[in-house]
Amino acid sequence: MQLALFIIFGLLAVAGAVNFLLQRHPINSALSLVVVMMSLAVLYWSLGAEFLAAAQVIVYSGAIMVLFVFVVMLLNAGEEERTHGSRAAYIAGFPGAAAIFCLLSFVFLTNGKAFGSTDLTSHLTHAVNNIAEISQVLFKDLLLPFEVTSILILVAILGAVVLARKEQ
């Protein structure tokens, strides 16, 4: 069951990501990004992190991407023209990407044991209440960093309002 879910939604995520790059219209790209985020949410859920999955759906695909689509609709952005790209991107990009992929898979395959492993049984069988644990960490152990982060975001919102306000 877990494996089937992983294969289906892992493939869906990869397909969405590739489609995101290949589409020429911004709204199609935005929608394939939504598909990627939803598949990631299912993968989180199959790992026993259901709160993270719900937050991913509500925040990313439900709020942020809706705003993206909204902006694309309002600006009436047209289709992009397909260019051949710069020569430097071909020369440096493909070997670079291949090298990073090889390096990462080499490290993971040789030193996989050194990363250690986590036992997810209690999370998958709901022996542990995930949401209670998260709120314990968020509102008790890490209360100060959590509140500081929220004030930081508030400052960013105020900054955006100041920048967007019309001059009187």
Added chain:
Amino acid sequence: MSHLTDFQTFVLLSILKIVVVLVITLTAVAYTVLLERKVLGRMQNRWGPSRVGPFGLLQPLADGIKLFLKEDLMPMASERPLFIIAPIVALTCALVSIAVVPFGAVKHIDGVDMFAISDINIGLLVILGITSIGVYGIALSGWSSNNKFALLGSLRATSQVISYELALGLSLVGVVLRSGSLRLRDIVATQSTHGLLSWNIFGGFQIVAFFIYLMAAYAETNRAPFDLPEAESELVAGYHTEYSSMKFAMFFMAEYANMITVACVATLLFFGGPSSPLGNLLPADFGGPILSAIFPVLWFVAKVFAFLLLYIWVRATLPRFRYDQLMSFGWKFLLPVAILNIIATSLVLALKG
């Protein structure tokens, strides 16, 4: 069912539950339309549909056949794939959220919950998430039709839904604080101890949250008095102007299915869900094992039906808001009141220990 493994029993019973719930929901959608037309008619001192079948009861069937047989027009300038996907997204999201609604008392047969398709510990968040995905259906339909009225309607709908989602989510925090869980069964269980008196709206003192939820829910489902996205006098028909035949029917069904979902959530969170308002006045096994399993479902249906009637009553009574009134009402009134409600509820809960 000893010759089946646990997993097979689970899959078979789940499919059975999904089919039954889906058929009942779709029938309920069809008859909600008829109910609305009848009740609106009586409130406006006319008959409403009365020709097809006794009291017009076969009208939904006639409407369905009519919509199936209409020509499916496809505008030349539309974005073809998105134009087709949009109504599917809208209807799917409207129907999927029924999956986490518990519509009866806890009753396990072979380890499978009989009166809820799935009982998960983040049920409330799942409903909120699916509602927020449903916006795509409306947004894409307006944009892909390539029609200025449709685009204006979908822009209005999208911004309205995004704005009121905040007030809606915040109004539910008080309820979650009281029960200490996001599982809908637990939220129902905290309200079913003393019947009517322990419902969140009365005993839980969440009446403010309930009114915020009610108003935000009307805006979320694009219903009167917040039905600006399809304001006929300004926007032809709003986001589904270019849609015909079954694609239009899908938007129509999505609207009514959303109404039913919102009514279910209001019932579960504020009115004790399937629990009886009489509390322990009646014994738990009143009427034998079968009747005592059916009574909670009847209570639930009765409460949802009351909400649907309220929806229709409001539509017949209140005029449409102006767009700036809608926005300032949502942001400047509902949101602060919802935050105050959270503070008050958590203070009371903290003082009580």
